[in-house]
Amino acid sequence: MVTMADAQILVVDDEPDILSVLVYHLSREGYRVTTAVNGQGALTTADAERPDLIILDLMLPGMDGYEVLQRLKRADRTNSIPVILLTARREEEERVKGFEVGADDYITKPFSARELTLRVEALLRRAKAEPVSVSRRIAVGPVELDREAHRAFSEGAEVDLTPLEYRLLEVLLERRGRVQSRRQLLQAVWDTNAAIETRTVDMHVARLRTKLGGAAPLIETVRGIGYRFRALDK
Amino acid sequence: MVTMADAQILVVDDEPDILSVLVYHLSREGYRVTTAVNGQGALTTADAERPDLIILDLMLPGMDGYEVLQRLKRADRTNSIPVILLTARREEEERVKGFEVGADDYITKPFSARELTLRVEALLRRAKAEPVSVSRRIAVGPVELDREAHRAFSEGAEVDLTPLEYRLLEVLLERRGRVQSRRQLLQAVWDTNAAIETRTVDMHVARLRTKLGGAAPLIETVRGIGYRFRALDK
DNA sequence: GGAACCTGTGACAAACTCGTGACGCTTCCT
DNA sequence: AGGAAGCGTCACGAGTTTGTCACAGGTTCC
Numbered sequence: 001m002v003t004m005a006d007a008q009i010l011v012v013d014d015e016p017d018i019l020s021v022l023v024y025h026l027s028r029e030g031y032r033v034t035t036a037v038n039g040q041g042a043l044t045t046a047d048a049e050r051p052d053l054i055i056l057d058l059m060l061p062g063m064d065g066y067e068v069l070q071r072l073k074r075a076d077r078t079n080s081i082p083v084i085l086l087t088a089r090r091e092e093e094e095r096v097k098g099f100e101v102g103a104d105d106y107i108t109k110p111f112s113a114r115e116l117t118l119r120v121e122a123l124l125r126r127a128k129a130e131p132v133s134v135s136r137r138i139a140v141g142p143v144e145l146d147r148e149a150h151r152a153f154s155e156g157a158e159v160d161l162t163p164l165e166y167r168l169l170e171v172l173l174e175r176r177g178r179v180q181s182r183r184q185l186l187q188a189v190w191d192t193n194a195a196i197e198t199r200t201v202d203m204h205v206a207r208l209r210t211k212l213g214g215a216a217p218l219i220e221t222v223r224g225i226g227y228r229f230r231a232l233d234k
Numbered sequence: 235m236v237t238m239a240d241a242q243i244l245v246v247d248d249e250p251d252i253l254s255v256l257v258y259h260l261s262r263e264g265y266r267v268t269t270a271v272n273g274q275g276a277l278t279t280a281d282a283e284r285p286d287l288i289i290l291d292l293m294l295p296g297m298d299g300y301e302v303l304q305r306l307k308r309a310d311r312t313n314s315i316p317v318i319l320l321t322a323r324r325e326e327e328e329r330v331k332g333f334e335v336g337a338d339d340y341i342t343k344p345f346s347a348r349e350l351t352l353r354v355e356a357l358l359r360r361a362k363a364e365p366v367s368v369s370r371r372i373a374v375g376p377v378e379l380d381r382e383a384h385r386a387f388s389e390g391a392e393v394d395l396t397p398l399e400y401r402l403l404e405v406l407l408e409r410r411g412r413v414q415s416r417r418q419l420l421q422a423v424w425d426t427n428a429a430i431e432t433r434t435v436d437m438h439v440a441r442l443r444t445k446l447g448g449a450a451p452l453i454e455t456v457r458g459i460g461y462r463f464r465a466l467d468k
Numbered sequence: 469g470g471a472a473c474c475t476g477t478g479a480c481a482a483a484c485t486c487g488t489g490a491c492g493c494t495t496c497c498t
Numbered sequence: 499a500g501g502a503a504g505c506g507t508c509a510c511g512a513g514t515t516t517g518t519c520a521c522a523g524g525t526t527c528c
Contacts, residue, residue, distance in 0.1 A: 017342075109356060112338060162474055179384040199516090200476055206517060222384050223484070223515070224397030231383075396485055433505090434487055440506060441486095457495070457504065 007124050008032040010051040012042040012068070013086065014061050018109070022055060025113045026120070039063025043071055046081065053123055055107075057086040069103060070187070082123045086111075140176050141230065142214060145169065154212045164189065165208050172219060177231030179222045201227075241358050242266040244285040246276040246302070247320065248295055252343070256289060259347045260354070273297030277305055280315065287357055289341075291320040316357045320345075374410050374463065376448060379403065388446045398423065399442050406453060411465030413456045435461075 009031045013019045019035060026033045034049055036042040039060050046054060054072065058065035065085070073080050085106035104126075105119050138145045144153040152159045152169060161169065171188045172180065180188075182198035190196060205227055209219055220228045243265045247253040253269060260267045268283055270276040273294050280288060288306065292299035303317060319340035339353050372379045378387040386393045386403060395403065405422045406414065414422075416432035424430055439461055443453055454462045 164475070178382045197477065199478095202516065203476075203518085209517095221516070225384055228383060398486070431488070433489095436505065437487075437507085443506095455505070 007052040008034065008049065009120065010034045010036065010042065010045055010049065010054045012036045012039075012054065012060070013057040014038060014059075015057070018057070018086075022116070025116055029117050029120075031120070039065070039068040042068050046072060051081060052127065053120060054081050054083045055086055055120075056083055056103075059087075073187070082127050084119060084123065138170075138173050140173050141218065143169070143173065143212060143218060145173060154214065159211050161208075161211060165204060165211065168204055169208055169212075172227065172229040176229040179225050179228045181226040184226065241286040242268065242283065243354065244268045244270065244276065244279055244283065244288045246270045246273075246288065246294070247291040248272060248293075249291070252291070252320075256350070259350055263351050263354075265354070273299070273302040276302050280306060285315060287354060288315055288317045289320055289354075290317055293321075318353055318357065372404075372407050374407050374465065375452065377403070377407065377446060377452060379407060388448065393445050393447075395442075395445060398438060399445065402438055403442055403446075406461065406463040410463040413459050413462045415460040419460065 009026055011019060011022045011026070011033060012035070013022065014037045019037070023033050023035060034045055034051060036045050039062055042054070042056065045051075056065055056068060056072075060068065069083060069085070072083060082104040085103045087106060087108055104123055107115060107119060136146065136148045138147070142155045145151075146153070147170070150166065152161050152166060168185065168189050171185065182201040185201050186196060186198065205219055209217060212218055216230070218230050220230055222228055243260055245253060245256045245260070245267060246269070247256065248271045253271070257267050257269060268279055268285060270279050273296055276288070276290065279285075290299060290303060290306075294302065299319070303319070306315065306317060316338040318338065321340060321342055338357055341350060341353060371381070376389045379385075380387070381404075384400065386395050386400060402419065402423050405419065416435040419435050420430060420432060439453055443451065446452055450464075452464055454464055456462055
């Protein structure tokens, strides 16, 4: 079993038993491990230590695990730290909610050491393979974004976008090829806990579509799920 | 609380009091319970009865609990029976040692009935759904699923699926090679206790078959039982 | 102060999804 | 062979989801 060299992992759990088991397994694999026992500590530590990966128990005293996750993901939009959720609940609902808020993977209790290390490795590998280049220019198919000038182009011609539209397009481009639920988009574009109807997203997607023009719909609808920008490059 | 249908559990403990408490609770939950009072008996019974789960007290006369565990795990390495350790000792050292030898979970005495059944259920559930590979991409034969993009392919070509069809395919692929009863599929795809006719499953399987195309039926009918996705990979 | 613009929301139609009854075919049993 | 049970498929309507319009506050910029 290959360990990712020298990665640092933050483990957040309030149950001493589970915490120690996690620490034990991860340490044995050669990872540097930091711990936190509540949401507040998790956020502080994540900010201070910038770990390479966070393992987060959903059930925490005080701050809800989801909220911790949300704040983690919101803190640094461009390059957030991958998070593995730890949950006793298997229900689809939980899983969906977790992914929607931005989890990268999850593990159900009880878990085996093998399962744990496999997922940790997979995520670290992925994070490493995706050096987050916050490039000044991003182009997908006929659409182009100049982030420095804050301008958008479609088939060479400049498109006049409102701030919100620009931001929505930016998010969709960054995550091209991947479905984004309405809730995910709300979180990414509207930042806040936005007390906004998810239907509003539809509206802005429609406006974007119109402004971008083109025959083929660049922003695809994934019925029942959300939207996805066509991945034509590469 | 849902009990895993008809699972058999082997309880190993030399203290009559604890043994009877365990048997009482487990039986009440609907499990078939077998017992053993020492290491040798545990190994023999485990081999003969192939229970779905073993609850093992660490302190046994004669053979040490760890040794029993080690032998159990060595016996059938590929698909060993999950083991819950029972220990009076709270020390980290014990716990660590247990996991190292291959325990799947553990319970510290004294324990509540609730704690017991929760862990038992969780482990049985996990064993049942074992290949929980939450990989981004899953491919079986000519069929491929890109979960990040939420797209399905058959023989390279994208297949347009409804949300329900997508989910059904996902479940079938995850459990490829294993027959899934209509009720199992309903539970997995339609979430909870949906009040839906089991015949509806047939309908969606048929739709899926049509959309996936191909000469050989990828989704096989197991008469009187349910359906199974052909396991062609590996 | 006014005009132009941005943005969230309700409303409604269109498109799509999905459960169900019906019916005929196949398989199994006696 | 006859009958029963299991299964595949069709068609349809109720329900849900999405695209779009219109509009009202709010904001920005002259």
